[in-house]
Amino acid sequence: MHRTKVTVVEDALDANNTIATANRADFDRAAVKVVNFMSAPGAGKTALLEQVVRELPGVRVGVLEGDVQGSLDADRLAHLHVPVTQLNTDPSFGGECHLDANMVRSAIPSLPLRDIDLLIVENVGNLVCPAEFKIGEDARVMVCSVTEGEDKPLKYPLMFRTCELVLINKIDLLAHIEFDLERLLYNIDQVHPDVETISCSARTGEGVGAWREWLSLLASREEAVA
């Protein structure tokens, strides 16, 4: 007798993964690389985007802005003349605290995938839930600002563990705060050994070249075998 076994989708994260894979396929077909860009509120994601989106030679960048409410970050990026799509998570009482694959899927028809090579998705400012939901990205990048303290990798390990790159931002403030950069790097290493880090300042431009280079390399990366 012929028997077929079908394993059912088990929970919300499984369903999310299914949709993320579909997103991934759409992005691959369009040859668009996707970065899931995450941080705590106010760590400097938008400022770090302002520094790079127009200055990646040969790479056409688009941005998908995820916010609970409003379009402040999209407005900030408007003058850079790159395509920016706004996604709000606020249909319910207080809004979702993260993007998930289905929200990104709903935005795909509005994305100019033919006109870009690299899509940067600015997630909702939050160090917990965004790390739990794949959206169909090629890489995850997080920003950790030095004003947040050295303990964040130990308190929010999943976020640090699932990123390929950690941007350590606001290093121009190091002279004015009690902060031990070596201790932060040690703590990052505890939860994600050998993850790449770039110390930078969106304000002074320090380290921004390395961040730009990292994105250029990602954009030219060969398609990964899924």
Next chain:
Amino acid sequence: MHRTKVTVVEDALDANNTIATANRADFDRAAVKVVNFMSAPGAGKTALLEQVVRELPGVRVGVLEGDVQGSLDADRLAHLHVPVTQLNTDPSFGGECHLDANMVRSAIPSLPLRDIDLLIVENVGNLVCPAEFKIGEDARVMVCSVTEGEDKPLKYPLMFRTCELVLINKIDLLAHIEFDLERLLYNIDQVHPDVETISCSARTGEGVGAWREWLSLLASREEAVA
């Protein structure tokens, strides 16, 4: 015919409110005032607690520490010799990004309610979901640090709208950053007109006296009619 109408509990937030009311009753019976203390990661909640928990004349303070994982903040407070209870939200994959009423309820048997007058619940660092879940508190206080930028009230309005007090922390850094305090106050006023604010620095101690005074007043506040 006798008819009785029972309105069913409608959703997760209703269930949460039911449990929050039960918590509230327990705290009232013990004559303990409760503060739900919230902010983005790294805004300085623990540092602002370190400044006040031992120095409230006539008020015996206890702390309930909510974290995704670990006990770093509880450890920081240990030397202050006030009762600290740790609550971790990490049973699932990445952990819950907020405390809810049921989590706090599960901690009540571990709280020394007879020995304290004021319980400060340090919520998970997050500007979205903690604002959606009542835990049985008398008051909500949030910390917004100046390094996070002026736009946070507009991006996370529910958090600012549901707090009675906004502590504007890290003002010792104002000289070193591009930040317009008037603009932040204006944005706070847009989403929560006339909410009380205190500008402060856990590092220099500026404004900490006003924060202490606010807590003392809360602790001596007459029981609100529920």
